[in-house]
Amino acid sequence: MKDRRPGDGGGGPGTAMDEHQPDKRTAILNASLILFTERGFHGTPTSMIAREAGIATGTLFHYFKTKEELITALYLSVKKEAGAVLRSGAGEGGDWEERLDGAGRAYIEWGLENPEKVRFMQQFCYSPFVSKETHEEGISHFLFFYDLIAEGIRAGRIKDYPPVLVLSTISQGFVATILRASAEPDPEKQKEMVAMSTDLIMHGIFR
Amino acid sequence: MKDRRPGDGGGGPGTAMDEHQPDKRTAILNASLILFTERGFHGTPTSMIAREAGIATGTLFHYFKTKEELITALYLSVKKEAGAVLRSGAGEGGDWEERLDGAGRAYIEWGLENPEKVRFMQQFCYSPFVSKETHEEGISHFLFFYDLIAEGIRAGRIKDYPPVLVLSTISQGFVATILRASAEPDPEKQKEMVAMSTDLIMHGIFR
Amino acid sequence: MKDRRPGDGGGGPGTAMDEHQPDKRTAILNASLILFTERGFHGTPTSMIAREAGIATGTLFHYFKTKEELITALYLSVKKEAGAVLRSGAGEGGDWEERLDGAGRAYIEWGLENPEKVRFMQQFCYSPFVSKETHEEGISHFLFFYDLIAEGIRAGRIKDYPPVLVLSTISQGFVATILRASAEPDPEKQKEMVAMSTDLIMHGIFR
Amino acid sequence: MKDRRPGDGGGGPGTAMDEHQPDKRTAILNASLILFTERGFHGTPTSMIAREAGIATGTLFHYFKTKEELITALYLSVKKEAGAVLRSGAGEGGDWEERLDGAGRAYIEWGLENPEKVRFMQQFCYSPFVSKETHEEGISHFLFFYDLIAEGIRAGRIKDYPPVLVLSTISQGFVATILRASAEPDPEKQKEMVAMSTDLIMHGIFR
DNA sequence: CATGAATGAGCATTCATTCAT
DNA sequence: TATGAATGAATGCTCATTCAT
Numbered sequence: 001m002k003d004r005r006p007g008d009g010g011g012g013p014g015t016a017m018d019e020h021q022p023d024k025r026t027a028i029l030n031a032s033l034i035l036f037t038e039r040g041f042h043g044t045p046t047s048m049i050a051r052e053a054g055i056a057t058g059t060l061f062h063y064f065k066t067k068e069e070l071i072t073a074l075y076l077s078v079k080k081e082a083g084a085v086l087r088s089g090a091g092e093g094g095d096w097e098e099r100l101d102g103a104g105r106a107y108i109e110w111g112l113e114n115p116e117k118v119r120f121m122q123q124f125c126y127s128p129f130v131s132k133e134t135h136e137e138g139i140s141h142f143l144f145f146y147d148l149i150a151e152g153i154r155a156g157r158i159k160d161y162p163p164v165l166v167l168s169t170i171s172q173g174f175v176a177t178i179l180r181a182s183a184e185p186d187p188e189k190q191k192e193m194v195a196m197s198t199d200l201i202m203h204g205i206f207r
Numbered sequence: 208m209k210d211r212r213p214g215d216g217g218g219g220p221g222t223a224m225d226e227h228q229p230d231k232r233t234a235i236l237n238a239s240l241i242l243f244t245e246r247g248f249h250g251t252p253t254s255m256i257a258r259e260a261g262i263a264t265g266t267l268f269h270y271f272k273t274k275e276e277l278i279t280a281l282y283l284s285v286k287k288e289a290g291a292v293l294r295s296g297a298g299e300g301g302d303w304e305e306r307l308d309g310a311g312r313a314y315i316e317w318g319l320e321n322p323e324k325v326r327f328m329q330q331f332c333y334s335p336f337v338s339k340e341t342h343e344e345g346i347s348h349f350l351f352f353y354d355l356i357a358e359g360i361r362a363g364r365i366k367d368y369p370p371v372l373v374l375s376t377i378s379q380g381f382v383a384t385i386l387r388a389s390a391e392p393d394p395e396k397q398k399e400m401v402a403m404s405t406d407l408i409m410h411g412i413f414r
Numbered sequence: 415m416k417d418r419r420p421g422d423g424g425g426g427p428g429t430a431m432d433e434h435q436p437d438k439r440t441a442i443l444n445a446s447l448i449l450f451t452e453r454g455f456h457g458t459p460t461s462m463i464a465r466e467a468g469i470a471t472g473t474l475f476h477y478f479k480t481k482e483e484l485i486t487a488l489y490l491s492v493k494k495e496a497g498a499v500l501r502s503g504a505g506e507g508g509d510w511e512e513r514l515d516g517a518g519r520a521y522i523e524w525g526l527e528n529p530e531k532v533r534f535m536q537q538f539c540y541s542p543f544v545s546k547e548t549h550e551e552g553i554s555h556f557l558f559f560y561d562l563i564a565e566g567i568r569a570g571r572i573k574d575y576p577p578v579l580v581l582s583t584i585s586q587g588f589v590a591t592i593l594r595a596s597a598e599p600d601p602e603k604q605k606e607m608v609a610m611s612t613d614l615i616m617h618g619i620f621r
Numbered sequence: 622m623k624d625r626r627p628g629d630g631g632g633g634p635g636t637a638m639d640e641h642q643p644d645k646r647t648a649i650l651n652a653s654l655i656l657f658t659e660r661g662f663h664g665t666p667t668s669m670i671a672r673e674a675g676i677a678t679g680t681l682f683h684y685f686k687t688k689e690e691l692i693t694a695l696y697l698s699v700k701k702e703a704g705a706v707l708r709s710g711a712g713e714g715g716d717w718e719e720r721l722d723g724a725g726r727a728y729i730e731w732g733l734e735n736p737e738k739v740r741f742m743q744q745f746c747y748s749p750f751v752s753k754e755t756h757e758e759g760i761s762h763f764l765f766f767y768d769l770i771a772e773g774i775r776a777g778r779i780k781d782y783p784p785v786l787v788l789s790t791i792s793q794g795f796v797a798t799i800l801r802a803s804a805e806p807d808p809e810k811q812k813e814m815v816a817m818s819t820d821l822i823m824h825g826i827f828r
Numbered sequence: 829c830a831t832g833a834a835t836g837a838g839c840a841t842t843c844a845t846t847c848a849t
Numbered sequence: 850t851a852t853g854a855a856t857g858a859a860t861g862c863t864c865a866t867t868c869a870t
Contacts, residue, residue, distance in 0.1 A: 024830095045864055055831090059831070062829070119333060123334075128246055159407070169384075193372065200372070200411045252839060253839075263857055265858095268841065454662060454664075455664070456664040461843070469852090472846080476851075481844065537744075573821065579814065580821065583798075583822065586797040594789060614780070676834080678837095679863075680833080680835070681862095830870100834867085835864105836865105838864090839864105844858100
């Protein structure tokens, strides 16, 4: 990936310049994320993305050669972030059960803070605007979670079904949970909803 | 609703040819269903829908005043069909557990035969191309299933969580199952996948 | 002229049937008159004319082979009517001055009762939708008035300018008068306006 | 920039001809003026305007958001120009009679040089494609002439009729004169026609 | 790098006209 | 005759993309 970040001249992520528009590339991705989920890919003109990102129409094409390239980059960046959240939530040590739990919690927490990202993944994971290869590259960030489940199966705690199946069941459940819960304004009720949903999902996979 | 069905004169010119395209309205809906899921709403020109449906561009607009009206009608028709499947699968008599099971089986069976319809619902249930009111009208066809779950909860067999939550968890699970399984060509393996997934989903909701 | 009048079976203009829709041909012409002046020729769909005339879309084309033929027929019918009014207003005998005066009065009276017709002539007399030949045929109904003016010139009462010029000046003036006066709701004031305008036109603005 | 100037079949690329199309906005207005009068508003495709103006279809919509906005702008620009001609023809000093005369002459001269503009005003002054507010804004450029007439009335030289009425009679007469005279190829005869018509209008047809 | 005017293919929708009933 | 569904060319307008500045 061409990670050109103009104006990010080595001053670390805390430079003063960053406040309003860390850099244009990110501004474009942020604007796209929201607009694509709200209006669909074809429903969002590049000119609208540019306006929202605070740049000129032509500038967008300095960062992404085509609109398709933009969605690909966006998809990968979101998937990568989601994978990173999962991994960091799992932590380093500990047994698989703790790590699975940590990963799940971290994922949901992140999802509640970034519902647009979850919705984006959900909306575009079956979409034709994202190529097969991009999908696969996106999934690669989740392989680690796959291994965790396999370990649970080996340990005899998770049902002995194909790990992909288990993983996709969990993941779909989490996504649904996040989307439902993020619509709930009351934080208390939200917590409750998450707890109940998690129970419904996870209880299913354990023997 | 004005159920104008031109050329469907009640067995008059009932050639064999007629079977495939009972009337143009249906042909348009069928073509749209596939094209919308494959290419998105804005990604599908009305001209393409018309061509696929075997009619002239202008004709489409005799049946649906706008493209938006078309997607609304399509959404409702699919949701209605899905609801009807669920209800007929549940049957008339029997206890709630049998009915729940019947409904679930029927739904999955229908879904495997009509994966485009399931994918369509999945893709457009959060989409902005379908208005709030349309969503609600669509959901109305599923209220019956909601009642079944409530009964299970009262009977003490299903966890005492808000029925909406349980319902949406099950439904999301079913959708995921259908989409995954319909990609499996071997019917034996497909059956197996469905059985396993159903277990993962349903085991979660029972105490 | 093809004066086909279906349903006008010789009962004269007073048949009971006539009340609502004397005959379809007339209904079409009436509807067109208003719609064309209100929305222009290209701005008025034939379907709209048909609806307004209370007939089916296809029916219109039984009476007028094309939309162009319709406007031609309409133009001629209005011009003919206007010419007839002028002629009958002039009466049979009397000197040219009385006849000129009578014609003018009749014309304005008719114009105030049928402002759409006047506006229609005004709007389409320079328009490309009406062919040269049609224009000329339309003008032919006014030749009589032309002769009246020539007589006045010969009599030494009207300035010795080319009669066409005099005629067109008067006629433009009348049209403007009618259009302005027909916007005046108060009949008294309307009469006054007409009197003043007529004076300005016929006599000149200087004392 | 691709300086394509179709129809620039004169000298090389650096000729004095360039002056004719200072900018695209003006080119669009010029093309519209002619096409609208020749073919009507709805009868003129935007694509045709663009072609005639030597620009791409899309470009037109950079300058005028919609076709309606284009006609509004055109109407106002023509009315403004006509008003300016009148005012400059009246000059600064002199009595009202001289000024009235000067204005009339200037107006007719301008009209004979720009008959399309006169025809355009004539054609669209009653048209529904120009909104009420636009009409009023257009008229505002003529208020000055209104005052001149009022002065003439006060001076006891012009008949004591409502100035609006007098103004509209004169103005309609001038328009008719211009349109008739501009069809006359022989400049001598043209002058004569104008003189005669002006006399008819300003003084009246009776001796 | 950044800009935004210019481009022209593409799209939703309209509408004159036809024709089977 | 009368009907109105069907047709498909035409139209207003959009939008991804380019490029001179």
